[in-house]
Amino acid sequence: MELAKGVAESFGVFAIFDVETVSRSPAITPFVTQTLYSIPLELRRAACDRDRLKAESARKEMARIISAALLA
Template structure:
């Protein structure tokens, strides 16, 4: 059985694995010829990773947040990942690239779990509930984010 920590790590690992090659290279500061360039796309990647947490209520202390509110923290965490590790995720050796993505996912999840607490939501979208925002506020009250 997976722990919530495992679920979060796996969600991040999947997000990193399904990145298009040009997005992965941009995050690693590489161009199409694998030359070093300025790192790009970190806020977009952070938003994509944060979106994976839509089925969770995110607690920052006793304040409850929705997933978009954690995107800036995720971006900050992504910038802190060593460039060598990011570039390792672009390696032509599939196993090395996979290992690098798994290490990045563990780093990101450990930072998130160190700062936030995640709780599964019963209603995760408008298709599940007529007024998702009302259901969220009924369970958790007014939120930030």
């Protein structure tokens, strides 16, 4: 839980633009935290796997999920 919050807070330098509204941290921190929680546990475990290819693939899939959520 703390890790997700810390990762979400690291997005503080970013902003999400929605027509005339600009959302910056802390406005996007809860959204990013929720997105991180939505990543399946199996995928999070795979991202830490000793098999480098498996871990890299899992991290890329996690990045895709996060990017898609931010762009949605």
